[in-house]
Amino acid sequence: MLQVSYIRDNKEQVLARLAVKNFKQPELVDEILALDDNRKQTQNRLDSTSAEANAAAKRIGELMRTGQKEEAEKVKSQTGTWKEDIKRFGEELTSIEQELHQKLVQLPNLPHSSVPVGITPEENEVVLEHGEKPTLPENALPHWELAAKYNLIDFELGVKITGAGFPVYKGKGAKLQRALISFFLDEAEKAGYSEVMLPLLVNEASGFGTGQLPDKEGQMYFVGQDNLYLIPTAEVPVTNLYRDVILKADELPVKNTGYTPCFRREAGSYGAHVRGLNRLHQFDKVEIVQVVHPDTSYSVLEEMSSHVQGLLQKLGLPYRVLRLCGGDMSFTASLTYDMETWSAAQQRWLEVSSVSNFETYQANRLKLRFRNAEGKTQLAHTLNGSALALPRIVATLLENNQTENGIKIPEALVPYTRFEYID
């Protein structure tokens, strides 16, 4: 959520930035400013009326104590209109604030100045490519066939017990999941992140705090009986750990990592691109989250991007890094890097990580602040990234590493799998 004071002081810039994000309702900006003016006026009226009423109430108290009953009654008789006014102004203020809030949450975050202009994924900027795309033998198989051949993943069984998009991992397939999770967590810990294990269901306030609500309401599974949402990413519970918190300056940066399953309805997805592990309703992911001083957030973003790239390098997967264009970026991000691995059998790039700086956008919703050098409270910056999401890593790993002897496990992972080949 943007701060109204910021919008007021930088209106032209806000409009220009929103345009980069391909935002379709610039008129909201003026509406918000007008509502805010109205809010201030109404609050002023309410405050001064309340002040008068409070003063009178105090007077009455004094008069009663000193036995001046008649005088007290006289003052009392004047309080009627104040009471009505206070009620009326209060109701007005509430309704203005609600309308303001409702419009404010419709504004996406402002993109960073380095974000390329563009609408579609094709307009994302390729920052770098790393590693050789492997050339596979003629009879190379896509991962869903490999998963069946080696009995690693059973999609049909998942359909039976739940539905499409809920795979069952078996044998070495299951162990591979566990190995990747442990590997990612250990690497994160080495990089200074402390591990947390979290609730997989969150309340509405948490969903709002990180920006999933109200924007992505339809993408989350909802447990109506208890009013809880299944998390679409560990970002939600991890970041909400710091909701309504004022950190000391020396507590920054906060670095957390957590493994969780993630649940996404993926309403509207279909077709060949969702085959196998490409798109699931439930998948596993290790997330890294940082809460940092605003001055450092962009260097931290680079650091997080390097961490993710380091993981891909250790796994020996060819990848590229994209700087997302304004139109392809999420609602809440200021700058996002996507990491994609090359799936040799499918001959296409698969997104395996997304690393973003949210600047104060989430912090403002979360009321996540720190005490700055002047001793004042200031909004912190939040960042997060997948490090990493498993399914597409598994997909490329299976496809790219297929040999005549089976699927070769990357060296870095062998201590975790305790087998070198899937055969």
Added chain:
RNA sequence: GGAGAGGUGUCUGAGUGGUCGAAAGAGCACGCCUGGAAAGUGUGUAUACGUCAAAAGCGUAUCGAGGGUUCGAAUCCCUCCCUCUCCGCCA
């Protein structure tokens, strides 16, 4: 799920209609004391909004949330949420 108790500032905890943004203690910060530290001692120590160029100051709101009674509510009433204890169920 049943019965009971309770939700006050960073924490403990007092406060049952006015002098309460809130005693006291702890913690924390700064100063004094000390060779240095501890002890001792002094001062300070919520957040948001508004007013203001800004700071100070001032005003308003906030004692789980919302509503009500009253000139006046942390305190009385109603609704909801949450926590704890006991019972039941149970990995």
